[in-house]
Amino acid sequence: MGVPAFFRWLSKKYPSIVVHCVEEKVVDGVKVPVDMTKPNPNDVEFDNLYLDMNGIIHPCCHPENKPAPKNEDEMMVDIFEYIDRIMSVVRPRRLLYMAIDGVAPRAKMNQQRSRRFRASKETAEKVEEMSRIRTELRDKGIPLPPEKPKSEHFDSNCITPGTPFMARLAKCLHYYVHDRMNNDPGWKNIEVILSDANVPGEGEHKIMDFIRRQRANPKHDPNTHHCLCGADADLIMLGLATHEPNFTIIREEFKPNQPRPCELCGQLGHEMKDCQGLAKEKTGELEKPIGCETEFIFLRLNVLREYLTRDLHMDNLPFTFNIERAIDDWVFMCFFVGNDFLPHLPSLEIREGAIDRLITLYKKAVYKTGGYLTENGFVALERVQLIMSGKCGFSLLLAVGQAVGATQNARREAYDMRREGMEHRRNLSTGNLAANGPLESMLRPVSVRSSAPSSPHPSLGHEGDDSSDEEEPHDEVRLWEDGWKERYYVSKFDINSDNVAFRHEVATAYVEGLCWVLRYYYQGCASWKWFFPYHYAPFASDFINVGDIKINFERDTQPFKPMEQLMSVFPAASKQHLPPAFGDLMDDPDSPIIDFYPIDFKIDLNGKKYAWQGVALLPFVDERRLLETVKTVYPTLTEDEVKRNIRGDDVFYVRKGHRGYSYLLGLYEACKDFNRVSTLIPAHLRCSEEFLCFSIFSSDVHSVIRGLDNIPDNSVVCVRFRDPKYGNDYVFKAERLPGAKDPDRVLKPGDLTPDQNRN
Numbered sequence: 113m114g115v116p117a118f119f120r121w122l123s124k125k126y127p128s129i130v131v132h133c134v135e136e137k138v139v140d141g142v143k144v145p146v147d148m149t150k151p152n153p154n155d156v157e158f159d160n161l162y163l164d165m166n167g168i169i170h171p172c173c174h175p176e177n178k179p180a181p182k183n184e185d186e187m188m189v190d191i192f193e194y195i196d197r198i199m200s201v202v203r204p205r206r207l208l209y210m211a212i213d214g215v216a217p218r219a220k221m222n223q224q225r226s227r228r229f230r231a232s233k234e235t236a237e238k239v240e241e242m243s244r245i246r247t248e249l250r251d252k253g254i255p256l257p258p259e260k261p262k263s264e265h266f267d268s269n270c271i272t273p274g275t276p277f278m279a280r281l282a283k284c285l286h287y288y289v290h291d292r293m294n295n296d297p298g299w300k301n302i303e304v305i306l307s308d309a310n311v312p313g314e315g316e317h318k319i320m321d322f323i324r325r326q327r328a329n330p331k332h333d334p335n336t337h338h339c340l341c342g343a344d345a346d347l348i349m350l351g352l353a354t355h356e357p358n359f360t361i362i363r364e365e366f367k368p369n370q371p372r373p374c375e376l377c378g379q380l381g382h383e384m385k386d387c388q389g390l391a392k393e394k395t396g397e398l399e400k401p402i403g404c405e406t407e408f409i410f411l412r413l414n415v416l417r418e419y420l421t422r423d424l425h426m427d428n429l430p431f432t433f434n435i436e437r438a439i440d441d442w443v444f445m446c447f448f449v450g451n452d453f454l455p456h457l458p459s460l461e462i463r464e465g466a467i468d469r470l471i472t473l474y475k476k477a478v479y480k481t482g483g484y485l486t487e488n489g490f491v492a493l494e495r496v497q498l499i500m501s502g503k504c505g506f507s508l509l510l511a512v513g514q515a516v517g518a519t520q521n522a523r524r525e526a527y528d529m530r531r532e533g534m535e536h537r538r539n540l541s542t543g544n545l546a547a548n549g550p551l552e553s554m555l556r557p558v559s560v561r562s563s564a565p566s567s568p569h570p571s572l573g574h575e576g577d578d579s580s581d582e583e584e585p586h587d588e589v590r591l592w593e594d595g596w597k598e599r600y601y602v603s604k605f606d607i608n609s610d611n612v613a614f615r616h617e618v619a620t621a622y623v624e625g626l627c628w629v630l631r632y633y634y635q636g637c638a639s640w641k642w643f644f645p646y647h648y649a650p651f652a653s654d655f656i657n658v659g660d661i662k663i664n665f666e667r668d669t670q671p672f673k674p675m676e677q678l679m680s681v682f683p684a685a686s687k688q689h690l691p692p693a694f695g696d697l698m699d700d701p702d703s704p705i706i707d708f709y710p711i712d713f714k715i716d717l718n719g720k721k722y723a724w725q726g727v728a729l730l731p732f733v734d735e736r737r738l739l740e741t742v743k744t745v746y747p748t749l750t751e752d753e754v755k756r757n758i759r760g761d762d763v764f765y766v767r768k769g770h771r772g773y774s775y776l777l778g779l780y781e782a783c784k785d786f787n788r789v790s791t792l793i794p795a796h797l798r799c800s801e802e803f804l805c806f807s808i809f810s811s812d813v814h815s816v817i818r819g820l821d822n823i824p825d826n827s828v829v830c831v832r833f834r835d836p837k838y839g840n841d842y843v844f845k846a847e848r849l850p851g852a853k854d855p856d857r858v859l860k861p862g863d864l865t866p867d868q869n870r871n
Contacts, residue, residue: 118345118450120366121462123411126419128863133362133408135201146200148298154201154410157337158360161204162319164342165212166271168194169281174268177370179378184277185817188284195288201408202339202362204302209322210285211307211315214273215671215759218643218735219453219628220314225681226728228269229713232685234723239265242375245384254389257377267686273309274674275689279756282308283816286763286830290813291820293767293828303766305833310760312671313637316342320350321636324844325835327354334849346452349443351413353489353633355436357852361411418859426475430482436847437484444486444630445470453632454625455649455727458589458600474499488846489634491627494659500652589719597651604648604716618646619654620661627663634846639665640672641735647727648718667840675749675757679742680733684709691753693745705741708733764833776829 123130134153136146152158172190174180181187199208216224249256270277285306292299307318319340326332337358340347351359371380376387417439424438449466450456460466478484481495589600601609609615621644631638642665672680678690679697687695698709708731717726749757766772813823838844 117462129412129415131410133201133410148203152203158202158204158339159337160207161202162209162340164315165210166315167342169271174266176372179373188817192288198341207303209305211318212309213315214309214312215674215677216314217637217640221680222643223452228681229683229730230728231268232683249389256389269686270689274678274756278309287816289765290823290828294823300767305762305764307762310758311762312759316347321835323354334852352439352443355846355848357854359413362408365407365409414855415858440846441485445474447626447629451629453629454644457649459652488843489631491630493661497659500655615654619650622650623658623661635844640669673757691749693748705737762833763830765828765830768827776831
């Protein structure tokens with residue numbers, strides 16, 4: 113989720129939500145086999161484990177803290193071992209659900225497009241920089257490891273639905289599930305669902321759709337203990353939105369200042385620009401197993417709910433206080449600070465206490481709204497208007513923005529003072545003029561260069577220290593000075609701020625976006641076609657007459673096909689992952705959509721330090737033009753490419769001995785009813801010739817990875833799986849289910865400090 117530093121802010125404000133995972137590790141270089149059938153050493157038994165797979169795939173394929181895998185086979189094995197490690201920590205007793213990102217809604221594609229264009233640009237710049245440094249070292253006679261052929265540089269853009277890489281990943285995970293279910297006792301009695309990249313939807317939202325539909329079944333166990341693996345901040349919001357009493361998130365513990373290997377020689381301790389090309393020294397020590405350099409933590413949402421119950425409580429309300437509704441409003445208010453679907457509001461910054469101030473505003477204004485802001489994922493805009501309007505609402509929102517500007521301005525003033533002092537000392541110096549280069553590099557903010565850095569110092573992650581001493585970049589808007597609104601609209605939209613109609617248009621689209629996002633979190637995708645059609649957000653002061661806005665999303669929309677999404681989010685530099693005729697549309701000067709694929713583009717730092725924080729000013733994709741154009745090249749697809757472009761189904765696995773095994777065999781043998789309702793999980797199951805025949809009637813499951821064995825005497829059956837369908841007007845209730853029991857309370861009176869009590 114696009115909330116910079118949200119998890120760090122949350123864990124500092126509510127420290128008891130985080131506990132370290134207990135796991136059995138490597139001892140003296142020897143990997144200790146984990147018996148997952150034994151009780152969980154974390155003193156909690158989980159029923160269901162959900163893996164947001166893209167959060168596993170990316171770090172395994174292009175890790176930041178160790179040398180990259182040499183080939184795809186190594187990548188697949190790394191992914192298997194990562195899943196093994198999570199399984200050994202969580203030890204689910206009922207279900208493992210693995211969800212890979214499929215085609216996303218248009219609202220998310222704009223962000224995906226920006227990320228992939230940037231990744232392509234950064235990769236090209238990195239390859240050019242590596243070549244330059246290699247040339248310099250070679251000219252000095254310094255030996256270097258052989259240079260990778262250009263074809264071997266891993267393009268992370270291939271981790272997108274519809275590519276050959278993702279098709280192979282699905283086959284490898286299919287093999288992996290069979291291997292573990294046949295051979296590992298800890299997998300013997302669980303059910304497994306694999307939702308690969310051909311199934312539309314973001315991974316975490318496919319998981320949420322599954323959970324919502326389980327909750328809608330009267331037979332659902334309201335005390336199911338869920339564990340969701342992933343690092344994105346939106347998982348916290350999504351977990352709260354389920355209103356399940358037992359919901360835990362497992363994620364890697366972030367450790368700042370971790371060294372990264374040099375990209376030239378693979379050694380730790382120096383950056384690429386400082387590489388001396390020395391051969392890697394032999395230490396005599398065994399290499400650390402994959403993943404052992406990281407630690408895992410649990411984020412306990414039941415404890416977060418305890419904190420929020422205290423912080424959101426309001427006395428003497430004119431309506432009945434309901435903590436479930438208050439938490440839903442809290443989730444909604446957090447969207448104002450950031451999310452993956454809308455640009456950041458210019459006047460709100462989490463590092464400056466924006467969420468706390470918004471909640472203070474909410475708690476003061478809710479007394480006049482007559483009720484909560486949201487219900488079941490639908491926004492009561494007339495109540496939101498009461499909060500945003502008037503002296504209380506507008507002045508406080510503006511104060512947040514001014515606080516950001518004042519803080520940034522103070523930093524700039526401090527920088528100017530240091531600069532003047534250093535320039536004075538430099539003028540007095542009689543030293544070598546060559547020293548001016550390093551001195552000026554110290555003075556110059558890194559982000560005002562023509563090419564902004566894509567990330568902080570290599571030893572820092574994107575979640576580095578908030579209080580970095582690096583200087584603030586130039587900000588032409590200057591929120592802390594009079595005339596800020598005029599400067600903002602001229603700079604960002606190229607219109608005058610007195611164009612009230614345009615400002616209202618942008619604000620209306622943003623409000624629509626807030627409603628779309630909340631519904632996405634609580635009900636599923638309201639429209640696959642809707643997206644926010646601007647690069648920048650309006651000011652909070654432009655949310656006028658919000659209560660009069662009518663929210664109507666187009667119904668029965670369909671997601672793009674995988675090839676259509678690839679054409680929407682890929683730059684031309686990644687065309688090798690597309691069928692040739694599709695790729696040619698990206699760089700052929702006569703292509704009717706050539707304007708969708710600029711070779712170069714501007715990144716507006718928008719007051720930030722690094723390119724990854726800025727706004728990539730790419731043209732928006734015109735859906736009608738795109739679909740009309742790709743229609744002309746669909747006949748060129750091969751059989752394999754057609755398979756990569758289908759909208760697929762989840763796959764459901766059980767092992768012989770499981771209570772559902774015989775049922776599924778009978779369903780297959782009947783081979784007549786392809787839409788029978790399962791009694792195991794409330795879903796529509798369909799027989800799959802491809803998977804069922806392969807799984808049942810082959811004595812071996814053949815390995816798809818070099819070096820890994822075939823699986824003899826296969827005892828696993830799998831079928832196509834679909835979530836149960838509900839009508840367009842069905843509303844999933846955002847509430848505690850009957851019979852749900854709260855876990856034992858964790859917080860004690862001293863766990864909430866006075867500072868935490870102030871909102």
